[in-house]
Amino acid sequence: MGRLFGTDGVRGRANSDLTPELALAVARAAASVLSDRDGTSRPVAVVGRDPRASGEMLEAAVVAGLASAGAEVLLAGVLPTPALAHLTGSTGADLGVMISASHNPMPDNGIKLFSRGGHKLPDAVEAAIERSVAGGTSDDHRPTGAAIGRVRALPDAAEDYARHVLSTVDRSLEGLTLVVDCAHGAAAATAPDVYRRAGATVHAIGCEPDGWNINDGIGSTHLGPLIDAVRTHGADLGIAHDGDADRCLAVTADGDVVDGDAILAVCAMALHERGALKDDTVVATVMSNLGFHHTMRDAGIAVHTTAVGDRYVLEALKAHDLSLGGEQSGHLVFLEHATTGDGLLTGLALMARMSSTGASLAELAGVVQKLPQILINVPVTDRIAVAESDAVAEAVNAVEAELGDDGRVLLRPSGTEQLVRVMVEAPTQEQADEVAHRLAGIVASVG
Numbered sequence: 001m002g003r004l005f006g007t008d009g010v011r012g013r014a015n016s017d018l019t020p021e022l023a024l025a026v027a028r029a030a031a032s033v034l035s036d037r038d039g040t041s042r043p044v045a046v047v048g049r050d051p052r053a054s055g056e057m058l059e060a061a062v063v064a065g066l067a068s069a070g071a072e073v074l075l076a077g078v079l080p081t082p083a084l085a086h087l088t089g090s091t092g093a094d095l096g097v098m099i100s101a102s103h104n105p106m107p108d109n110g111i112k113l114f115s116r117g118g119h120k121l122p123d124a125v126e127a128a129i130e131r132s133v134a135g136g137t138s139d140d141h142r143p144t145g146a147a148i149g150r151v152r153a154l155p156d157a158a159e160d161y162a163r164h165v166l167s168t169v170d171r172s173l174e175g176l177t178l179v180v181d182c183a184h185g186a187a188a189a190t191a192p193d194v195y196r197r198a199g200a201t202v203h204a205i206g207c208e209p210d211g212w213n214i215n216d217g218i219g220s221t222h223l224g225p226l227i228d229a230v231r232t233h234g235a236d237l238g239i240a241h242d243g244d245a246d247r248c249l250a251v252t253a254d255g256d257v258v259d260g261d262a263i264l265a266v267c268a269m270a271l272h273e274r275g276a277l278k279d280d281t282v283v284a285t286v287m288s289n290l291g292f293h294h295t296m297r298d299a300g301i302a303v304h305t306t307a308v309g310d311r312y313v314l315e316a317l318k319a320h321d322l323s324l325g326g327e328q329s330g331h332l333v334f335l336e337h338a339t340t341g342d343g344l345l346t347g348l349a350l351m352a353r354m355s356s357t358g359a360s361l362a363e364l365a366g367v368v369q370k371l372p373q374i375l376i377n378v379p380v381t382d383r384i385a386v387a388e389s390d391a392v393a394e395a396v397n398a399v400e401a402e403l404g405d406d407g408r409v410l411l412r413p414s415g416t417e418q419l420v421r422v423m424v425e426a427p428t429q430e431q432a433d434e435v436a437h438r439l440a441g442i443v444a445s446v447g
Contacts, residue, residue, distance in 0.1 A: 027063075045095040046095070106216065165348060166197055174200070176355060177233065203229065203235065230253065245343040245344060256362065288328060378443045
């Protein structure tokens with residue numbers, strides 16, 4: 001068996017890569033690994049899903065696996081991933097299981113696991129679950145009789161989460177007109193209601209999930225419909241979520257896209273002004289544009305940089321006792337209020353900043369002047385040879401000296417393919433293109 005866990009849980013084509021049998025085995029193993037109580041009480045697991053059709057099948061398998069391991073199962077129904085993480089913590093459960101493939105197309109699905117408190121699993125725990133699945137060790141103990149787990153609905157799960165995110169907003173959003181795109185996903189039943197209760201006038205699109213249309217030409221990966229709707233309604237802004245609502249991207253009143261870098265900058269500066277940004281530091285990944293770094297530097301905010309992936313952002317926040325981090329893709333983590341990326345929290349924070357300053361989204365996001373960027377995927381036969389090449393290192397050093405503080409170079413081997421990604425930012429697109437192709441040629445000659 002290959003590695004089960006990717007950067008965000010177990011994911012694959014439903015009923016092909018991610019089968020009911022595998023879902024059952026993962027659930028049983030997770031219940032065994034994550035339940036370390038003294039044996040006097042049965043483990044508790046909260047299960048949620050997004051509305052894609054295969055979620056019904058996989059939910060049944062996950063529930064069977066958990067109950068067969070002796071776990072009490074609380075069914076939360078269709079709701080966002082951050083809601084499932086919150087409920088795992090608020091119920092005191094041992095385990096949270098979210099069945100979702102996030103922004104992926106409908107044929108895919110996934111299983112995201114959370115430990116006590118609603119935290120994503122560290123690598124060591126994922127490895128233990130993988131070993132259990134591969135070795136069948138979770139089958140060593142099968143409870144019978146009264147020891148078999150029971151299953152019941154978790155009442156008011158979505159309302160519990162709605163109250164939680166609304167508690168983070170200390171002012172009414174009255175006067176703001178919003179178009180929210182729910183991607184025909186898990187946010188459809190929660191996001192429009194939450195934004196209305198916060199005081200905004202809300203127009204909703206992508207709120208008719210049928211099991212098949214999640215992320216289909218809509219949501220945070222397809223912003224065209226949102227841009228059109230913002231212009232049609234004359235809205236102050238648009239907010240786009242993905243299938244499980246752990247992301248948030250935005251659109252200005254004029255239809256310009258505001259990415260995660262700009263949203264992170266706006267939220268960081270808001271916390272910084274209130275003295276609520278711990279250590280005056282924000283966490284971002286290596287993919288954040290150099291313009292973001294310049295904006296943070298000018299505002300007196302330090303940037304702690306991590307590898308790509310919201311799990312690494314989370315790890316850095318916890319390790320350094322920081323309060324805010326995020327990615328270009330729109331995953332933002334407000335650690336005071338959430339244990340994972342939360343699109344609704346992000347949307348509320350962004351709109352609260354607009355309300356408190358009286359500034360438009362374009363004015364707020366305009367503080368980040370993005371540098372022209374190019375990304376080239378270079379096919380290679382040996383990623384390790386490229387990483388260890390003196391010729392590549394010398395070329396990169398030369399380009400970095402050439403660009404100075406006005407540009408940036410990033411060479412990143414793919415984690416899944418024989419590719420090396422060459423990313424360059426420079427003062428002009430022409431310079432970025434020239435430098436990137438120059439480096440790509442050297443990488444190709446070595447690899």
